[in-house]
Amino acid sequence: MKWEDFRRSDNVEDRRGDGGGFGGGRLPGGRGGLGIGGLIIVGLIAWATGINPAVLIGGAEILLGDGSSQQQSQTAPPRQQSKPQDQLGQFASAVLAQTEDVWTPIFKAQGETYQEPGLVLFSGSTRSGCGAAQSAMGPFYCPNDEKVYLDLAFFQEMKQRFKAPGDFAAAYVIAHEVGHHVENQIGILSQVQARQRQVSRSEANALSVRVELMADCLAGVWAYHANAQWRILEDGDIEEALNAASAIGDDRLQKQAQGYAVPDSFTHGTSAQRAKWFKTGLQSGNMKQCNTFQGRI
Numbered sequence: 658m659k660w661e662d663f664r665r666s667d668n669v670e671d672r673r674g675d676g677g678g679f680g681g682g683r684l685p686g687g688r689g690g691l692g693i694g695g696l697i698i699v700g701l702i703a704w705a706t707g708i709n710p711a712v713l714i715g716g717a718e719i720l721l722g723d724g725s726s727q728q729q730s731q732t733a734p735p736r737q738q739s740k741p742q743d744q745l746g747q748f749a750s751a752v753l754a755q756t757e758d759v760w761t762p763i764f765k766a767q768g769e770t771y772q773e774p775g776l777v778l779f780s781g782s783t784r785s786g787c788g789a790a791q792s793a794m795g796p797f798y799c800p801n802d803e804k805v806y807l808d809l810a811f812f813q814e815m816k817q818r819f820k821a822p823g824d825f826a827a828a829y830v831i832a833h834e835v836g837h838h839v840e841n842q843i844g845i846l847s848q849v850q851a852r853q854r855q856v857s858r859s860e861a862n863a864l865s866v867r868v869e870l871m872a873d874c875l876a877g878v879w880a881y882h883a884n885a886q887w888r889i890l891e892d893g894d895i896e897e898a899l900n901a902a903s904a905i906g907d908d909r910l911q912k913q914a915q916g917y918a919v920p921d922s923f924t925h926g927t928s929a930q931r932a933k934w935f936k937t938g939l940q941s942g943n944m945k946q947c948n949t950f951q952g953r954i
Contacts (some may be wrong), residue, residue: 870954934954
């Protein structure tokens with residue numbers, strides 16, 4: 658993936674020095690110096706909507722805070738914003754800038770204004786607008802403060818545990834979280850959260866799957882437009898992203914962990930579904946094709 662010559666986003670906050678820091682500023686392995694991919698560490702977070710806690714599969718998360726944690730975040734002293742200087746931090750900043758340059762004109766064409774999300778790089782743990790953030794949660798989006806939270810050590814975890822390396826696979830992870838921000842802006846997240854309060858756990862999980870698959874599709878829309886404008890893709894990049902999407906399917910992860918899958922507990926979609934919806938966005942470049950809430954998925 659071509660990224661080195663692109664601008665860096667002004668919306669990145671590097672907190673890695675706050676909790677001991679993230680060692681190393683070199684992109685690990687892979688073509689072009691970066692070997693990144695797949696997903697994850699699995700954690701549990703309680704949803705503020707009142708539904709049962711969901712198994713959070715990193716790289717595809719929305720962290721929902723309760724009122725108290727949101728208030729804590731609002732009353733916390735402002736942080737001194739710092740910019741990443743290492744190669745991996747620069748990569749994340751460049752990818753975020755590309756998402757900004759793609760989604761801004763798409764929203765403008767629809768008569769809307771795209772509100773750029775923030776990206777917080779941290780190591781170990783930090784505070785978010787949705788409460789405590791920990792590396793074990795994997796990357797996630799917090800709608801309360803409209804920021805993506807990412808421990809860059811996660812990318813090495815992707816490569817080593819899930820054998821899904823590649824810089825474009827890593828970009829897919831960031832673009833997926835930005836996809837949740839797009840969902841938040843167009844009102845999808847609030848509607849889904851309201852509905853989840855009214856239904857059973859399995860039904861709430863099914864709604865979560867549709868949210869996640871839509872974010873996968875929106876990541877594909879970003880890739881379509883970024884490549885059309887700047888020719889960012891290199892040989893093997895699409896395969897890297899599809900491999901990453903497949904590596905983090907609920908069915909594959911559950912079978913690896915316990916030997917069998919429980920579909921009613923899926924919160925992110927199967928490997929086949931995740932790859933399918935990323936390809937849908939990548940091939941169409943049209944966010945209207947990402948409506949996962951109509952028909953079968």
